[in-house]
Amino acid sequence: MPTVIAIVEDDPDQRENYSDVLKSHGYDVRTYADRPSAEAGFARELPNLALLDIMLGEDMDGGFDLCMQLRNMSSTLPIIFLTARDSDADRISSQRMTAWDYITKPVSLEFLVARVHALLKISDQLQSAPTASTTVSVGALELNEDSMLVRWKGQPVSLTLTEFWIIESLTRNPGHVRTYDALSDVTRQGLVERNTINGYIRRIRHKFRELDERFDRIQTVHGTGYKWEQGSA
Amino acid sequence: MNASVDRASAQNSRQTTASRTSRPVRRGLKIRTKLLLLVSFLLVIPWMGYESVREMEKFLLEGQEQALELTTQGISSILGNRSDLFDPGVGVPELVGSSTGNPLKTLEEPLAIDAPAGVWAQAIGELSSFTGVGLYECGADYRPDLLAVRHAMALNADMLFAYFEIDDDRVVLRDPALLSLDSNDQIRLTIQRGSGELSRYLLTTQEPGRISVYLMKPNWREVVDGEALRDIAGTLDPGEDGYAVKIRIPREFLGTGARLKFEVVDVDDEASRAIRQIISTEPDPFRFEFGSVRLATPELAKLIQPLYVAEANITVWDAFFRVRAQVGSVFPPVREAFGRAPQKRSFLTQIEDRFLEFFDWILRSPQRGVKDMPVDSSREDRRLLSRVLAEGNSITERRRYGEAKLIVTASPIWAAGNIEGAVLVKQSANKLLSLQYRTLQRFTLLFLGVFIFLGIAILVFATRLTYRVGKLQRETEQAATAEGRLLKDRIRAGSRSSDELGSLTRSISALLQNLGQYTQYLEKLPDTLAHELHNPLNVVNSSLENLQYNHTELSEDKHLQRARNGVGRLRSIITSLTEAASLKEALTREQAQSETFDLALLVRNCVEGYQAAHPGYRIVQNFSEAPVLILGVPDRIAQMLDKLIDNAIQFGSENGLIIVNLRRDAEFIELSVLNDGPSLPDDIADRLFDPMVSSAKDARKTHLGLGLYIVRLVAESHRGTVRAENRRGARGVEVTVALPAEVRRRG
Numbered sequence: 001m002p003t004v005i006a007i008v009e010d011d012p013d014q015r016e017n018y019s020d021v022l023k024s025h026g027y028d029v030r031t032y033a034d035r036p037s038a039e040a041g042f043a044r045e046l047p048n049l050a051l052l053d054i055m056l057g058e059d060m061d062g063g064f065d066l067c068m069q070l071r072n073m074s075s076t077l078p079i080i081f082l083t084a085r086d087s088d089a090d091r092i093s094s095q096r097m098t099a100w101d102y103i104t105k106p107v108s109l110e111f112l113v114a115r116v117h118a119l120l121k122i123s124d125q126l127q128s129a130p131t132a133s134t135t136v137s138v139g140a141l142e143l144n145e146d147s148m149l150v151r152w153k154g155q156p157v158s159l160t161l162t163e164f165w166i167i168e169s170l171t172r173n174p175g176h177v178r179t180y181d182a183l184s185d186v187t188r189q190g191l192v193e194r195n196t197i198n199g200y201i202r203r204i205r206h207k208f209r210e211l212d213e214r215f216d217r218i219q220t221v222h223g224t225g226y227k228w229e230q231g232s233a
Numbered sequence: 234m235n236a237s238v239d240r241a242s243a244q245n246s247r248q249t250t251a252s253r254t255s256r257p258v259r260r261g262l263k264i265r266t267k268l269l270l271l272v273s274f275l276l277v278i279p280w281m282g283y284e285s286v287r288e289m290e291k292f293l294l295e296g297q298e299q300a301l302e303l304t305t306q307g308i309s310s311i312l313g314n315r316s317d318l319f320d321p322g323v324g325v326p327e328l329v330g331s332s333t334g335n336p337l338k339t340l341e342e343p344l345a346i347d348a349p350a351g352v353w354a355q356a357i358g359e360l361s362s363f364t365g366v367g368l369y370e371c372g373a374d375y376r377p378d379l380l381a382v383r384h385a386m387a388l389n390a391d392m393l394f395a396y397f398e399i400d401d402d403r404v405v406l407r408d409p410a411l412l413s414l415d416s417n418d419q420i421r422l423t424i425q426r427g428s429g430e431l432s433r434y435l436l437t438t439q440e441p442g443r444i445s446v447y448l449m450k451p452n453w454r455e456v457v458d459g460e461a462l463r464d465i466a467g468t469l470d471p472g473e474d475g476y477a478v479k480i481r482i483p484r485e486f487l488g489t490g491a492r493l494k495f496e497v498v499d500v501d502d503e504a505s506r507a508i509r510q511i512i513s514t515e516p517d518p519f520r521f522e523f524g525s526v527r528l529a530t531p532e533l534a535k536l537i538q539p540l541y542v543a544e545a546n547i548t549v550w551d552a553f554f555r556v557r558a559q560v561g562s563v564f565p566p567v568r569e570a571f572g573r574a575p576q577k578r579s580f581l582t583q584i585e586d587r588f589l590e591f592f593d594w595i596l597r598s599p600q601r602g603v604k605d606m607p608v609d610s611s612r613e614d615r616r617l618l619s620r621v622l623a624e625g626n627s628i629t630e631r632r633r634y635g636e637a638k639l640i641v642t643a644s645p646i647w648a649a650g651n652i653e654g655a656v657l658v659k660q661s662a663n664k665l666l667s668l669q670y671r672t673l674q675r676f677t678l679l680f681l682g683v684f685i686f687l688g689i690a691i692l693v694f695a696t697r698l699t700y701r702v703g704k705l706q707r708e709t710e711q712a713a714t715a716e717g718r719l720l721k722d723r724i725r726a727g728s729r730s731s732d733e734l735g736s737l738t739r740s741i742s743a744l745l746q747n748l749g750q751y752t753q754y755l756e757k758l759p760d761t762l763a764h765e766l767h768n769p770l771n772v773v774n775s776s777l778e779n780l781q782y783n784h785t786e787l788s789e790d791k792h793l794q795r796a797r798n799g800v801g802r803l804r805s806i807i808t809s810l811t812e813a814a815s816l817k818e819a820l821t822r823e824q825a826q827s828e829t830f831d832l833a834l835l836v837r838n839c840v841e842g843y844q845a846a847h848p849g850y851r852i853v854q855n856f857s858e859a860p861v862l863i864l865g866v867p868d869r870i871a872q873m874l875d876k877l878i879d880n881a882i883q884f885g886s887e888n889g890l891i892i893v894n895l896r897r898d899a900e901f902i903e904l905s906v907l908n909d910g911p912s913l914p915d916d917i918a919d920r921l922f923d924p925m926v927s928s929a930k931d932a933r934k935t936h937l938g939l940g941l942y943i944v945r946l947v948a949e950s951h952r953g954t955v956r957a958e959n960r961r962g963a964r965g966v967e968v969t970v971a972l973p974a975e976v977r978r979r980g
Contacts, residue, residue: 011768017775021782084767086811106771106804109778179842193805194875195812198868222871223839 002028003120006047008038008066009082010057014105018051018082021109022116035062039069046073049120052099054083054090067097076126078119082107091203094160100148101161108190115161115188122148138171139230141217155211162187163204170218174230177221201226264702265695272684272691279680286673293669294631294640294662301545301660302629302642308540309627309644309656312549316648318533318557340389350398350470350477357396360385363497363512375510378402380499382512393482397497401475405500407439415453416506420478421496422465426488434465436480441471444478533558545660549646550618552654563639563661614657617643621655631662638662701727701734705741712745722749759924760814763807770807774800813924813939813946820950823866830867831860832902833895839871840893843878849888852878856895863902863972865951873947874904876940877968881908883940884966897974905969912959913966921957944970 005027009015012033019029030047032038034056050070056062067079080101081094094102100119103112125146135144142151148164150157159167169186170178184192187200201218208215219229262270312318338358345352354360360383364375381400386393397420407417420436433451438444444467448457467480487493499510533549537560540547548559613632621628621643629642643657704726712721723742727735777796780787787793837854844852863870874893881891885908892907913921920926922945927938941957948955953972960967 011772013772014768014775017772017779020779021775024782084764084771087815105767106774106800109775109782193808193812195872196808198872202868220867220871221838221842222835222867223842223874224845225842 002026003049004028004030004045004047005116006030006032006038006041006050008032008035008051008056008063009053010034010055011053017109018112021113025113027116033057035059035066038066042066042070042073046070046077048123049078049080049116051080051082051116054081054085054094064093064097067094067099071098076123078123080115080119082112088199088203095158098158099160103162103189111188111190119161122146136171138174138228139217141167141171143168143171152208152211152215157207157211159204159207162189163200163207166200166204170226170228174228177225177227179225183225197225263699265692265699268691268695269688272688275684275687279677279684282676282680283673286669286676290666290669294638297660297662298629298631298640298642301542301640301658302627302644304540304542305642305644305656305658306627308537308547308549308658309646311536312533312646312654312656314648316653318536338385338387340387340394343389343392344387344394344479344481346466346468346479346481348479350396350472350479353394353396353477353479354398357385357387357394360396360398379501380497380510380512382497384495388484391484393484393487395480395482395495397478397480397495398472399475399478399497401499401501403501403503404471404476405503405506406441407437408503408506409439411506413454413506414447414449414456415498415508417500418476419498419500420467420480421449421453421498422480423494423496424487425494434462436465436467436478438469441469441476443467444469444480534560542658542660544663545658548614548657548659550655550657552622552652554615554618557654563659614641614659617641618655618657621645622652625652638666698734701730705734705738709741712741719745719749719752722746756814756817759810763811763814766803766807770800770803774804809939813943816943816946820866820869820946823869824950826866827864828867829862829864832863832865832870832904833857833859833861835867835871836874836893836895836904839874839878847882850882850885850891851889852891852893854893854895856893861895861897861902863974865972869947869950873944873970874906876944877904877906877970880940880944880968881906881910881966884908885910900974901971902974903969903971905967907960907965907967909963909965911966912964913957922955941968944968948972 003026005022007015007018007022007029009018009031010033015031015033019031022029030041030045032041050066052063052066054061054063059065063081063083067081070077070079078101079097079099080103081090081099082103082105083090084105086104091102100122101115103115134146135142137143140153142154143149145168148159148161150159150164150167165186165188166183169183178186180194180197183197183200187197189196201220205215205218208217217229219227221227340356344356363382363384364377378400379402383398384396386395388394399418401418405417407414414435414437417437422434422436424432424434426432431451433449433453435447435449435453435456436444437447445461446465446467447459447461449455450457464486465480465482467478470477470479494513496511496513498508499512500506501509537547537549537558541561544561544563546559546561546563549557551557617628617630622645625645625647627642627644629640632639632641638661639659640662641657641659643655645652646654646656705724708724708726712724713719722745724738724745726738728738728742729735730738773796777793777800781793833856836856840852840854844850878891878893885891889909891909894903894905894907896903896905917926922941923938924942925938926942941955945955948970951972953970955968955970957966957968959965
């Protein structure tokens with residue numbers, strides 16, 4: 001049974017470009033230009049993964065609405081927002097809708113395919129029983145690469161794929177500095193500005209601090225990058 | 234091409250930092266000064282008033298002159314052809330004395346001949362002085378201390394009293410042993426009676442006391458009759474400097490139309506007893522043999538009495554310069570009123586008096602002039618009369634005595650083809666002037682009031698206007714920064730007032746609002762633009778990738794590579810656009826996340842990172858190890874330093890040296906980055922920290938000029954300032970961020 005990927009994008013050129021590259025990687029692709037057609041399509045057949053634009057023509061938040069409907073249909077369906085909107089508010093909204101990833105345009109198709117692969121894999125893992133063997137512990141932090149699951153002091157931290165990759169990269173060598181260039185590679189988005197990395201780190205810290213006000217493990221090494229400080233506690 | 238023009242204008246604009254584009258302001262006056270100057274033009278009004286009052290004065294004086302002339306002519310024609318009035322035989326010698334002197338005093342009580350000289354002197358009034366200066370009898374060696382005479386006469390109902398005070402260094406009285414009467418100090422009296430007959434009387438004595446009077450022959454040596462006369466009585470009182478003589482003559486004895494002449498004869502040498510000097514009461518004995526009696530004609534006086542003119546003196550003279558009648562005085566009736574009785578005054582009234590005096594002085598009060606009016610002006614009168622009597626025409630003249638003005642007009646009196654006499658009318662012009670003065674005074678007070686009121690009103694108005702304009706100016710200046718960024722979107726002060734200034738305020742408010750909206754639109758523009766560009770860029774990017782994926786043989790194709798490079802550049806442009814656009818918002822949001830941290834440590838770490846990232850350059854720090862604590866958002870400070878280094882590298886010389894400095898003093902922490910690149914271009918030096926301003930010319934690199942703009946935004950969000958200047962003494966540019974050093978509050 002082929003893996004079905006739904007693409008909801010109002011711009012036909014972009015839609016077809018995504019479709020082409022995913023098809024050439026062997027996925028079965030369904031494309032929709034607007035919310036009503038997408039809703040109808042989802043009702044007929046639930047995809048294995050959904051790529052959503054937030055703005056669908058005149059429908060400013062059409063992507064968010066679709067995301068909510070999909071989440072109601074399946075709790076483990078990977079949803080990727082692929083949008084030109086780069087505001088913190090949009091990112092927070094997408095997180096609230098429990099989207100798994102948030103990519104800003106322009107996106108590198110190569111990295112898009114990589115992300116799709118990764119998310120489908122995680123989705124598979126979540127549907128079968130999670131194996132404890134892949135869980136890594138770094139102090140109070142638990143990290144399961146297969147299921148993209150992160151726990152801080154036992155509590156789950158809800159991260160996007162990019163954020164997960166950044167945490168994973170930082171904790172691989174605790175106490176060692178990850179340079180901006182290294183972190184840029186990890187985000188798998190092509191060329192990434194320092195400020196974008198700073199933005200990811202800022203949001204990650206925020207998420208941890210919502211659980212633990214005194215979280216201070218991620219430290220800035222100004223001019224260079226970040227490091228995960230292995231605390232005594 | 235027109236770089237020189239740009240440079241010139243840039244230099245120009247640097248001179249006036251406040252308004253970069255405006256030309257130098259012309260020097261000039263402020264509104265208030267202008268208005269006050271305008272008010273001072275009102276001062277022309279009192280000048281005009283003064284001039285017109287002067288003109289009026291001239292006109293009025295002429296009128297007065299004419300009126301007086303008419304009066305005079307009227308009087309003279311009334312008196313014309315009335316020879317009887319000028320008949321020398323008519324009338325009694327009511328007035329005796331110098332024709333030039335005052336009218337004789339009339340005494341109520343007769344003076345006793347034996348009364349002391351002091352009593353006489355007091356009763357008889359002011360004495361006229363007679364000296365021998367220039368007299369033939371007294372000679373060239375005359376000295377007033379040897380002989381001087383003071384003399385006056387008075388009348389009562391039937392007696393004429395004559396009083397003499399004679400200064401004489403040596404009194405020589407009559408020697409009883411000698412027979413002659415004239416070899417001693419004596420007084421000679423000549424009487425010309427109405428009939429023209431002359432009688433000579435010698436008054437002499439052997440000792441102080443009663444004087445003997447003898448009728449003499451014309452040679453003054455022989456007596457007509459040896460008997461002393463009883464009619465004329467006289468006494469001699471010795472005094473300190475000489476002696477006093479009192480003489481009493483019955484008026485009956487003189488008759489009507491008589492004239493008198495006294496001569497004081499001085500003998501000093503008791504041995505030779507020669508006559509040394511003679512002083513006569515008639516100073517001009519050759520021309521007027523006997524001048525000492527003024528004959529008033531009662532009928533004449535009655536005639537002119539009704540012609541009384543206020544403050545005028547009318548005199549009727551006969552052809553022999555004798556006053557026949559007079560009426561009125563040139564002095565105002567209550568001259569005393571002008572003199573203030575000295576009394577205790579409060580300080581305030583004293584000031585008031587001073588002010589009034591000053592006022593009088595400024596306006597030339599005619600009351601002052603009255604004081605200058607001479608009591609005796611007979612010399613001028615006589616000069617005028619002689620002309621009138623000689624020429625037979627009316628003559629009018631104006632005289633000035635200091636501040637006093639006198640109009641004098643004289644007109645001849647004709648009788649049967651001969652000039653019988655003349656009428657002389659004198660009138661003070663000061664009365665007229667005092668009327669004019671009052672007008673001037675009223676006018677001046679009124680004007681002064683109006684002027685002060687107007688001045689104050691305009692001063693208040695101008696001050697208020699200036700204040701409002703100043704406030705508007707201040708608010709307008711505060712509405713935008715020197716770089717032209719808007720800080721507020723309306724002007725509050727005075728926007729509700731209905732006048733032009735209020736409407737100007739509203740216009741500026743509206744302008745600011747429109748400008749604010751436009752600025753907002755402009756500020757959002759990069760963000761909107763970036764957002765709109767993302768989608769087509771994504772199309773191009775994804776299409777290129779698909780092309781490469783489907784045609785792997787093309788992956789090394791140079792055109793595809795160039796296309797991808799172009800996409801990359803577009804992408805970085807859009808990224809920096811959104812970075813700058815979202816930064817402002819983010820900075821305000823992050824204000825709360827400020828923390829105290831060691832800036833020196835942060836800069837050191839960053840510099841290490843930069844050195845690693847740019848191995849081709851030498852990036853060095855040049856400051857001590859001591860921690861520099863500062864309150865701020867470390868991420869943003871690092872971001873700012875990123876941009877400073879990027880800028881230094883971009884505009885520095887290739888593989889050059891970049892120095893990072895950190896200084897701190899009491900007020901500021903200064904972080905500066907120096908490179909060794911070319912100097913700042915003049916034309917953009919002022920706007921270097923504005924968005925989209927860059928001096929880069931390399932077309933293959935993207936230079937949006939947002940780097941230093943971000944530096945400025947971060948610096949300003951930390952209440953700091955930023956400046957760029959050419960390095961002194963070395964090639965290169967130094968960009969400095971100054972942040973306030975007050976950190977310890979929280980630290």
